[in-house]
Amino acid sequence: MRTIRLFAFQHRDELQIGITYKFDFKLNDFIKNMEGMRWSRTYSCFYLAYSVNNKKRIYTVLKKIGCIIDYSALKDLKTETVETPEGEHSNLNPQQLEILEEFQNYLNGQRFSKSTLKTYTTFVQRFIAFQRDKLNNITNRRIEIFIEQEIAGKNYAISTHRQCVSALKHFAALHRFPELKAEQISSPRKYKYLPVVLSKEEVIDLLRATQNLKHRAIFALLYSSGLRVGRALQFFQYQGGFTSCMQAGKYQKKVTPHTLRHSYATNMLENDIDLRHIxxxxxxxxxxxxxxxxxxxxxxLMKITSPLDVSLKALSNSDKKDGNMRLSRNVFD
Structure with a gap:
């Protein structure tokens, strides 16, 4: 049986699923003809845009022809991307597709980034599919039901929830539905958290625990430059392994590659680098x-002095002439 390995890499400013295998003419033709499949000269492999749907499709299709699929390199990869259910786009009728295209043009006109455009379009596409043929009857309650079932009900992160609300507000601003009051669509409060940070010693321990030289170079780059992991992956064909390195380091903290960016910023502050420069x-x-x-x-934190310590130090300085002075101001022999 032929073994096929899947891995994630950054290409053309987007995350992709790469497919590698020992060359075989029949297998090569089969993979080449899969819908949406593209070839990368840079990485010398076929690839598809990263999504849960594409990962499942690759696995299902290649499994049927007797291949062994090694997708271990994708297991450590977690994204906040909201996936579009398979076939959802094809289930939209011509009128719905026209409305979706109009919304995309509106976002382009607002000069949103490619990433934001894709995210907002996905949310609105899902909402249109949820509404079915009731696009003329959109109310605040219908939006609330959609969010309750499709976003909050599926335990997406608060940041994802807020993105969905923002997308729907833009959709409402474009179409001005008579029974919808966009300003009343509420977003959950932004979650405030303290980022997990590694000390300088823990970062060195991590690098020592990383046996793979390429992985060590990636971790060193993340920490020494503060790059986001997506930007760093443009320089490397990364295939996972962060979790295993952290386990080797025996850390109790919940750590991800982005933790190295947090650590970079925090340790720079500890080195007295101005906040504006950071x-x-x-x-x-x-x-x-x-x-x-x-x-x-x-x-x-280490610079903080207890008020009692400050008072005692001042008292001690004033009583230097008599080193036997007690706190009660009595002299002991």
Whole structure:
């Protein structure tokens, strides 16, 4: 039986699923003719856009022809992307497709990024499919039901929930549905959390525990530059392994590759680098985003002195002439 290995890599500014295998003419022709399949000269492999649906499709199709699928390199990869159910786009009628295309053109006109355009379009596409033929009867309650069932009901992250609400507000702004009051569509409060941070010693331990030289180079790049993992992967054909390295390091913290970016910023603050410089290096548009790294820098915590210690130190300095002075101001022999 032929073994096929799947791995994730960044290509053309998007995450892709790469397919590698020992060359075989029949298998090569079969994979080449799969819907949506493309060839990368850079990585010398066939690939599809990364999505849960495509991963399942590759697995199902190749399993049927007797291949062994090794997708272990994809197991550590977690994304917040909301997947579109298979066939959902094809189930939209011509009128619905026209409305979706009009929304895409509206987003393009607003100069949204490619990533935001894709995310917002996916949410609206799912909402249109949810509404079926009732697009003229969109109310606040219908939107609430959609969010309750499709977003909150499926335990998507709060950040994803907020993106969905934002997409639907833009959809409402475009079409001005008479019974819909867009300003009343509420978003959940933004979740405030303190990022997990590794100390300098823990980062060194991680690098020591990483046996694969390419993985070690990736981790070193993430920590030394503060890059997001997607940007770093443009330089490497990464195939997972972060979790196993963290297990080898025996950390109790819940750590991901993005933790190295948090650690970079926090450790830079500990080294007395100005917050404005760190904001520029991280590419944050707002200083408030960078301010989160001022939460618990170890160096600053160590500088904090108890008020009692301050008082005793002042008292001690004033009584240097008599080293036998007690706190009660009595002299002991």
């Amino acid at each position: 904001q520029s290096l991280l590419g944050h548009s707002k200083p408030e985003t960078t301010m989160i790294y001022t939460h618990v820098t170890q160096k600053e």
